[in-house]
Amino acid sequence: MTDAPILVVGGGPAGASAAATLAEAGLRVLLVEQRDQLGGAIHRQPALGAAHTVHAPARHRRNWAELARRIDAAGSRIELHTGTVFLGVDGDGRHLFDDRATGRVVARTIRAAVIAVGAVEKIHPFEGWDLPGVMTAGGAQVLLKETGVPPTGPTLVAGTGPLLLAVSAQLAKAGNPPVAVLERGRPWLRVNALLQMVGAGQQLAEAASYAATLLSHWVPYRTGTDILSVREDAAGLEVRVRRSGSVHSLRARHLLVHDGIEPNRVGIPIPDPEAAVPVVLAGDGREILGADAAILDGRRAACMILARLGLRLPDAQVEARLKAARNVQAAISNMFRSALPEPTPETLICRCEARRLSDFRSLPDDASAREIRLMGRFGMGVCQGRFCGSTIAALRGEAVPSVIPPRWPLRPVSLAALADLKTDELES
Amino acid sequence: MMSRIFWNDRVVPFRPGETIAAALGRAGILSLGPEGGPVRGRVFCGIGACQACVVSVEGGAPVEACLTLATGGLRIGSMPAVGGRND
Numbered sequence: 001m002t003d004a005p006i007l008v009v010g011g012g013p014a015g016a017s018a019a020a021t022l023a024e025a026g027l028r029v030l031l032v033e034q035r036d037q038l039g040g041a042i043h044r045q046p047a048l049g050a051a052h053t054v055h056a057p058a059r060h061r062r063n064w065a066e067l068a069r070r071i072d073a074a075g076s077r078i079e080l081h082t083g084t085v086f087l088g089v090d091g092d093g094r095h096l097f098d099d100r101a102t103g104r105v106v107a108r109t110i111r112a113a114v115i116a117v118g119a120v121e122k123i124h125p126f127e128g129w130d131l132p133g134v135m136t137a138g139g140a141q142v143l144l145k146e147t148g149v150p151p152t153g154p155t156l157v158a159g160t161g162p163l164l165l166a167v168s169a170q171l172a173k174a175g176n177p178p179v180a181v182l183e184r185g186r187p188w189l190r191v192n193a194l195l196q197m198v199g200a201g202q203q204l205a206e207a208a209s210y211a212a213t214l215l216s217h218w219v220p221y222r223t224g225t226d227i228l229s230v231r232e233d234a235a236g237l238e239v240r241v242r243r244s245g246s247v248h249s250l251r252a253r254h255l256l257v258h259d260g261i262e263p264n265r266v267g268i269p270i271p272d273p274e275a276a277v278p279v280v281l282a283g284d285g286r287e288i289l290g291a292d293a294a295i296l297d298g299r300r301a302a303c304m305i306l307a308r309l310g311l312r313l314p315d316a317q318v319e320a321r322l323k324a325a326r327n328v329q330a331a332i333s334n335m336f337r338s339a340l341p342e343p344t345p346e347t348l349i350c351r352c353e354a355r356r357l358s359d360f361r362s363l364p365d366d367a368s369a370r371e372i373r374l375m376g377r378f379g380m381g382v383c384q385g386r387f388c389g390s391t392i393a394a395l396r397g398e399a400v401p402s403v404i405p406p407r408w409p410l411r412p413v414s415l416a417a418l419a420d421l422k423t424d425e426l427e428s
Numbered sequence: 429m430m431s432r433i434f435w436n437d438r439v440v441p442f443r444p445g446e447t448i449a450a451a452l453g454r455a456g457i458l459s460l461g462p463e464g465g466p467v468r469g470r471v472f473c474g475i476g477a478c479q480a481c482v483v484s485v486e487g488g489a490p491v492e493a494c495l496t497l498a499t500g501g502l503r504i505g506s507m508p509a510v511g512g513r514n515d
Binding site: 002034035036041047048049050085100103118120131132133134135136138139140141142143146149152264288324348351352354381382383386387409411412413414416417 | 443444445446447449450451454456457458460466467468469470471472473474475476477478479480482488489490491492494495496497
C-alpha cells in the first residue's frame with residue numbers, strides 16, 4: 001500500500017500544484033487529466049501545434065509556467081495520464097478511470113486522493129437557454145484559448161460577474177467584439193464592496209485592463225440588465241432583455257451566458273482526510289477562491305496528505321493567505337449581487353430530461369428531493385444535476401446540499417468497457 | 429492522415445490537435461440535433477460537465493465533443509432524442 005501512488009484528479013492549477021508538491025516531497029503521484037494537455041480551464045493551452053496566443057494577464061502566464069516547470073522537474077515521480085476521465089469510486093472502493101484513447105476502464109490502487117476537478121458555471125435559466133447558439137461564457141473562453149478563433153457573427157455576453165468582462169475583452173482582441181455585455185448587477189453602485197476590493201489590486205488591475213479593451217472597441221457594458229427569453233429563427237437568435245423596466249429585443253448569432261461558478265461536487269467522493277485512503281478536495285472544486293488561490297489550495301491539500309502520512313506538519317501560512325482570497329471573493333460577490341428574474345413556466349429547468357418550470361410546479365409542494373427526481377425526472381439525466389441542481393434548490397428555497405452523495409460513474413461510460421474492467425492496468 | 433471528419437455525413441475539416449467541438453464550431457454547426465427532438469445537443473459548458481455536446485461515434489462509445497480530439501476520418505453524428513416523456 002505504501003508503494004501505491006497518491007492520486008490527483010484534475011490538471012488545472014490546484015491539481016498541478018498538489019501533484020508537484022507531493023512529488024517534491026518524494027512521493028509517487030498518479031495525475032489524471034481528462035484533456036490532452038494540462039492547464040485546466042484558466043490555463044487552457046492552445047491546441048497542440050497551434051501557435052496563437054489569447055490575451056491573458058501576465059501573472060496567469062507566469063503562474064502556469066512555474067507550475068509546468070515543477071511538473072516537468074518531478075520527472076517520473078509523476079505518472080501523468082491525459083485523455084483519462086475519473087469515473088468515481090465504485091461499491092468496492094475502487095477508483096475507476098475511463099482511458100479514452102484505448103476505450104478501456106481501469107481501476108487503480110491508491111494511497112490517498114486529491115480531487116481537483118474545478119468549478120462548473122451557474123446558469124440562471126430563461127426561456128430558450130437550451131437553444132443551439134447559447135453557450136456558457138466560460139466554455140466559449142476555453143474554446144477561444146484552444147483555437148485562437150472567436151465565434152463568428154454577432155455575439156452577446158450576458159449574466160453576471162467579472163468573467164463577462166474577461167471573455168468579452170478576449171473576444172474583442174481576437175477580432176470579434178461582442179455586440180454588448182449585459183450585466184445583471186450594478187457593480188458601480190456597490191460602494192461598500194468597492195471599498196472592500198482595496199486589498200485586491202491584482203484583480204482590479206485585471207478588470208481595468210479588460211474595461212479599457214472594451215472601451216477601445218466601443219463595446220457597451222450595460223448593467224442592471226436581465227435576459228427574459230431567447231427565440232430562434234432563420235437568421236439566428238432574438239434575445240429579449242429588460243433594462244430599467246423597459247424591454248428591448250436584440251439580435252445575435254451567439255449568446256454567451258454566465259452567472260458565476262460553483263464547486264463541481266456532484267457525485268464525487270466525500271472528502272475525508274482521516275479515512276484509510278484519505279480524500280482531500282482542492283481548488284475551486286473545494287471552494288471558489290479563484291485561480292491564484294487554487295495554486296495555494298493545491299499545496300494545502302498536498303500538505304494535508306503529507307501530514308496524514310506523518311511526513312510533514314500542515315502549513316499554517318497557507319490558511320492565512322486563503323482567508324485573504326476568501327475576502328476578495330466575498331467582496332466580488334457583494335459587488336455583483338442582484339435579484340434573479342422569475343423564469344417563465346415554459347423555461348426548461350432540467351435540460352437533459354426536457355423538464356420545464358411548469359412540470360416542477362405541478363409536483364406536490366412537499367415533494368422530497370427523491371420524489372423530485374423519481375416523479376419529476378429533474379436531475380435524472382446525463383449531467384446528473386450539475387446544471388439544474390442549484391436552480392431546483394433555489395426554487396425550493398433551500399441552499400444546495402453541502403453533502404451530495406458520491407455516485408459513479410460520473411460520466412456515461414461504455415458497458416463493454418466496464419464489463420472488461422482491468423485492475424491496476426492503467427497503461428501509459 | 430485526412431484532416432477531416434464526417435458529421436452526419438457532412439465533411440468537416442479540422443486542424444490537428446483541436447476538438448470535435450472546435451471543428452464543428454468553425455464549420456458553423458451549432459445544433460448537434462436530433463432536429464425535432466424536445467431538446468437539441470449543442471456545445472455548452474466546454475469542460476465535459478453538461479453532457480449537452482455528446483455525439484455518437486461510429487464504432488465506439490459516444491463522447492463529449494468538447495473533450496475529444498478530432499481524428500482523420502472519424503464519423504460522428506447526433507445522439508438519439510433525449511428527454512422524451514417517460515409516462
